[in-house]
Amino acid sequence: MQSEQSVESVVRHFQQELSGTSCRLVAVSKTHPVELIREAYDAGQRLFGENRVQELTAKQPALPADIEWHLIGHLQTNKVKYVAPFVHTIQSIDSLKLLLEIERQAARAGRVIQGLLQFHIADEETKFGLSLPEAEALLQDAAVQQLQHVRLAGVMGIATNTDEEPQLRQEFSTLRGYFEQLKARYFADDAGFREISMGMSSDYRLAIEEGSTLIRVGSAIFGRRAYPAPTT
Known part of the structure; x- marks a missing residue:
């Protein structure tokens, strides 16, 4: 939260800020308790993002069924089965193997899961993601x-953790360019391929200017992350 504002007031601020744009808010609730998520829900927020499968599967049953859950963290293929029964969007598809496992598990669950292709746009080796040639392959x-049970709906990227505005703009512009190339070559007749997920608490305004349709905001809504103590 910003300067001790309530979660509800911050969510309403984002609703006003995004009003009239083509961008939607994904409230990133990782490490935060169900109570705070419910506060955001009560303020009208419906899109929530989690990074870890274990945390997401623990929270999901305790919250309203109409929440649109987005998995935004790196996903291992052996964990897809745990989220396939309910997850709306997996934003972090970074390999053919993962995509096909999502298809398999979504079919078992009798569902269609929306997916975004994650691109590596940051100047940081630790970030996951595809290159454009890898995505085309x-x-x-x-x-x-x-594919019958995965609907590819766009792209996602995580920018470099920097305050350098020109670098951030360049990375966001690169991701938008990837989206436009894929749209033209593979999804020209698919109105559902429309999402560009980029921008977080510190840089979402730049991302919106560069064409983001989904911003992933956590600390600006919920405050600093409350990491649990490690277990032995």
């Missing part, structure tokens, strides 16, 4: 042409 794979 993935989309050209014959198995991807047969």
